[in-house]
Amino acid sequence: MATSTLPKGESLKPQPVEAPTMADWTQPRAMAIPKEGYFQLQNGRYGAVYPRTPACHGFTIIAKIKPGREETIRAYGKTIENAIDDLPDALATLKLHYLRWVLFDIGKDTYFMYQGIFDTDFDKYTEDAVALFKSLGVNTVFENLEGFPEDWKTNAAAFVKFVREHQCPSFLEYGEYPYVTADEIKKALKLKAAFSNMLDLMQ
Amino acid sequence: MGTIEQPPGIPGVLIEPTDGRSSLEFDDIQHFLMSRPPARAARYEFLTFSSGSGGRAWLSGLIDKVGTAKAVGANVSAARWVTVGFTWNGLRALGLSDASLATFPEEFRQGMAARADILGITGTNDPNHWVGGLANANLHAIVILFARDVAERERCREEHKKHLKECAGVELLSTLDLEAIPPFDYAHEHFGYRDRLSQPVIEGTGVEPTPGSGPALKAGEFFLGYPDEEGPPASLPQPQALSRNGSYVAYLRMEEHVGAFRDFLQQHGKTPEEQEWVAAKLMGRWRSGAPLVLTPEKDDPELGADYSRNNDFNFATMDPHGYGCPLGSHIRRMNPRDTAANMNRRKMIRRGGTYGPELPEGAPDDGVERGIAAFVGCASLVRQFEFAMNVWANDPNFHELGNERDPIFGTQDGSYDLTIPKRPIRKKIRGIPAFTTIRGGAYFFLPGIKALHYLVNEGKGG
Numbered sequence: 001m002a003t004s005t006l007p008k009g010e011s012l013k014p015q016p017v018e019a020p021t022m023a024d025w026t027q028p029r030a031m032a033i034p035k036e037g038y039f040q041l042q043n044g045r046y047g048a049v050y051p052r053t054p055a056c057h058g059f060t061i062i063a064k065i066k067p068g069r070e071e072t073i074r075a076y077g078k079t080i081e082n083a084i085d086d087l088p089d090a091l092a093t094l095k096l097h098y099l100r101w102v103l104f105d106i107g108k109d110t111y112f113m114y115q116g117i118f119d120t121d122f123d124k125y126t127e128d129a130v131a132l133f134k135s136l137g138v139n140t141v142f143e144n145l146e147g148f149p150e151d152w153k154t155n156a157a158a159f160v161k162f163v164r165e166h167q168c169p170s171f172l173e174y175g176e177y178p179y180v181t182a183d184e185i186k187k188a189l190k191l192k193a194a195f196s197n198m199l200d201l202m203q
Numbered sequence: 204m205g206t207i208e209q210p211p212g213i214p215g216v217l218i219e220p221t222d223g224r225s226s227l228e229f230d231d232i233q234h235f236l237m238s239r240p241p242a243r244a245a246r247y248e249f250l251t252f253s254s255g256s257g258g259r260a261w262l263s264g265l266i267d268k269v270g271t272a273k274a275v276g277a278n279v280s281a282a283r284w285v286t287v288g289f290t291w292n293g294l295r296a297l298g299l300s301d302a303s304l305a306t307f308p309e310e311f312r313q314g315m316a317a318r319a320d321i322l323g324i325t326g327t328n329d330p331n332h333w334v335g336g337l338a339n340a341n342l343h344a345i346v347i348l349f350a351r352d353v354a355e356r357e358r359c360r361e362e363h364k365k366h367l368k369e370c371a372g373v374e375l376l377s378t379l380d381l382e383a384i385p386p387f388d389y390a391h392e393h394f395g396y397r398d399r400l401s402q403p404v405i406e407g408t409g410v411e412p413t414p415g416s417g418p419a420l421k422a423g424e425f426f427l428g429y430p431d432e433e434g435p436p437a438s439l440p441q442p443q444a445l446s447r448n449g450s451y452v453a454y455l456r457m458e459e460h461v462g463a464f465r466d467f468l469q470q471h472g473k474t475p476e477e478q479e480w481v482a483a484k485l486m487g488r489w490r491s492g493a494p495l496v497l498t499p500e501k502d503d504p505e506l507g508a509d510y511s512r513n514n515d516f517n518f519a520t521m522d523p524h525g526y527g528c529p530l531g532s533h534i535r536r537m538n539p540r541d542t543a544a545n546m547n548r549r550k551m552i553r554r555g556g557t558y559g560p561e562l563p564e565g566a567p568d569d570g571v572e573r574g575i576a577a578f579v580g581c582a583s584l585v586r587q588f589e590f591a592m593n594v595w596a597n598d599p600n601f602h603e604l605g606n607e608r609d610p611i612f613g614t615q616d617g618s619y620d621l622t623i624p625k626r627p628i629r630k631k632i633r634g635i636p637a638f639t640t641i642r643g644g645a646y647f648f649l650p651g652i653k654a655l656h657y658l659v660n661e662g663k664g665g
Contacts, residue, residue, distance in 0.1 A: 042320060043318070043320055043321050044321055044593065045310070045321055045585050045589050045590070045593055046585070052600075093544035093545070119600075120594075121593075121594070121598070124590070124594055127545075127586070127590075128544055128545065131433070131544070131545045131548065132544075134433060151437070154433075154434070154435075154437030154438065155437060155438055156586070157308070157309070157438075157585070181600070181603050183603050184603055
């Protein structure tokens with residue numbers, strides 16, 4: 001469709017190749033980040049805006065778990081695995097690249113680390129996550145963490161506050177293919193698959 | 204947003220259901236977000252209270268004039284419709300207790316001017332440049348008057364002037380007069396786009412959504428105290444006598460640079476047809492209102508005016524790559540339909556109209572300020588209005604676009620682009636100029652009628 005949306009007199013010449021920009025994926029990039037997690041304070045809807053880095057947006061949330069909850073938390077791993085097997089798009093709205101969940105001990109206490117790499121901004125990710133957990137009818141693993149607001153289902157602002165209070169900003173992030181979103185990567189892989197199909201058909 | 208005038212026969216005029224099934228308190232909710240009366244003129248008056256008792260006396264004398272959803276829905280012969288709202292500072296000035304004031308959400312307490320950078324209201328849009336005293340902490344209240352015609356507006360202006368004279372300690376900060384611009388037979392704004400094509404409908408109001416507009420939404424998305432799309436109401440300002448049936452509105456006075464807009468069209472389109480094509484790609488609809496998803500190649504004014512068809516489309520399956528409606532166009536950003544998550548939690552009700560004289564086609568820009576002065580109504584400013592501004596209008600990476608903002612409504616400084624998907628190769632317009640400038644804004648709470656009485660009585664003991 002729409003092949004004739006071209007206005008009359010419009011040249012069909014390809015546009016010039018774009019100059020490399022900050023978002024040029026061919027140039028690996030590293031970014032050292034100040035202690036605060038941002039360069040200049042810029043406010044977002046729920047607090048400071050964390051910059052998009054060569055490794056995209058992300059979370060590193062570290063919080064102490066409630067005593068005796070380690071096995072409950074580990075069981076969430078299987079719960080999420082099964083949920084994604086059943087419904088591969090379940091987390092699509094979060095625009096994730098990767099999630100890494102880790103449990104580790106410091107002294108007698110056990111801590112949970114939730115690392116996520118994603119393409120939406122911090123506040124939107126958190127809001128979407130709250131909505132997602134509620135719509136799936138699942139409780140969140142966060143309920144096993146100390147200080148997590150019990151009314152999180154009706155109080156998105158409290159959820160966001162907890163996440164922000166437990167966020168440990170990176171001081172270095174690196175991207176071998178910087179600033180590329182998960183959607184762009186999927187598009188490129190689809191394109192590659194389409195080309196190899198095309199080449200097969202031409203044999 | 205758009206003209207004030209409401210042509211007859213357009214869906215959206217409130218008819219209170221008579222079967223008694225609706226739980227909405229029509230006699231307590233201000234009509235403003237419920238119905239759209241047939242007004243061709245309007246006046247906004249921005250007020251400050253130097254005395255709490257003066258403010259309460261002023262409000263006390265005004266309450267009977269405020270149109271409820273019930274009264275406005277029933278009275279088709281009315282000539283004027285009054286709405287009243289308060290900033291957080293205004294509630295404080297009226298004498299509301301600190302305990303109650305503290306229960307309002309953070310974003311409302313801070314006010315729009317303090318959150319301008321979050322909204323992307325920066326550069327020439329910055330509150331330092333605002334007019335009418337709207338960035339000041341002493342902005343306390345707004346009276347919104349919609350009138351059937353200019354004569355009726357002028358009558359009401361005089362009447363309110365008299366009332367103000369009788370209430371010591373209440374002063375006008377500024378005012379804005381609005382009038383519909385010709386042609387009067389359909390709603391449109393200064394750039395010439397047909398307006399009011401996509402508005403959410405509230406469950407229990409008796410209004411039927413137009414095809415493609417999705418199901419009616421729970422009242423709690425717009426009025427405090429009712430279940431919303433996620434369940435029972437939570438975290439309401441206290442006491443309930445104050446919050447119930449209230450709504451928040453974000454006010455924006457947005458100047459439209461009609462000369463710059465027309466120059467841009469001429470620069471990017473050699474013929475009138477090409478210029479219309481560029482205008483359509485910026486908006487996502489032809490100026491007639493016909494959606495590009497349904498008619499990508501040529502305008503169809505009949506479709507644009509047909510409410511049974513002009514909103515009946517989606518993006519994900521009907522135009523996934525944006526060959527019709529560009530991914531970064533205005534309507535695709537402000538209502539991504541089936542290409543965004545939790546849409547039912549992001550809907551807003553728009554009200555308002557055009558101000559300033561029309562700039563006749565072909566006339567050079569006269570430098571007179573003209574634009575849209577509009578309200579966005581919702582139950583949560585941070586979740587609905589601020590999200591739309593922050594993520595949809597101004598996130599350069601919306602839909603992976605990389606370096607774009609809403610070409611009409613976003614904060615533009617000539618450094619962002621617009622990509623127009625097209626076969627065989629896309630067209631990219633670089634350096635989109637600012638077609639609009641925010642000249643003022645504020646967050647107001649529109650209380651229910653009982654809550655207005657509560658405000659009159661509350662401060663008396665204090």
